[in-house]
Amino acid sequence: MTYVIALPCVDVMDKACVDECPIDCIYEGDRMLYIQPDECIDCGACEPACPVDAIFFEDDLPAEFTGYTAVNAEFFTSIGSLGGAPRKAGPAAADHPLVAALPPQLDNGAFA
Template identity: 75%
Template sequence: MTFVIALPCVDLKDKACLDVCPINCIYEGDRMLYIQPEECVDCGACEPVCPVEAIYYEDDLPDGFGGYTAVNAEFFTAIGSPGSALKVGPVPADHPLVAALPPQEHHG
């Protein structure tokens, strides 16, 4: 099991989670952030700092967000498990499902 970033992150990318992740397993795509499931140690540090409640434990994903487990995992098909988002930096891509979404509005 792992933590998963879902739809509320799209077009927001607050990045507070990046600052608290002790192993740097949260990677930045063009429109959202993604958790590398093989690198995540399930510490949960990311979940409470997300301002839009986009991060969930895999078993606790709300209805409608279930597909984001695959979205997070499949994002890494091309780059694998680099071991640290700091080494990779922003990835100029998104999962096809995310790339196809209309622009997301965030109110705050």
């Protein structure tokens, strides 16, 4: 099991969760943050740090966000596991196709 970042993160990317993660398993895409499931140690430090409640334990994902387990995992198909080094790697110049296809999210959390 792992933690998962879901839809509320899109176009917000507050990054407070990145600061709380003790192993640096949260990586930055263009529009969303992603948790590397092979690196996550399930400590839960990231979840309360998220100001938009976008982080969930995999078993606790609301039904409307269940696809984000695959979104997080598939994001790393092309970049692999960097061994807890997102701060060194910097942001990826892409997002998962599902996230990239979303319309821009407005300040109120609605999509344009």
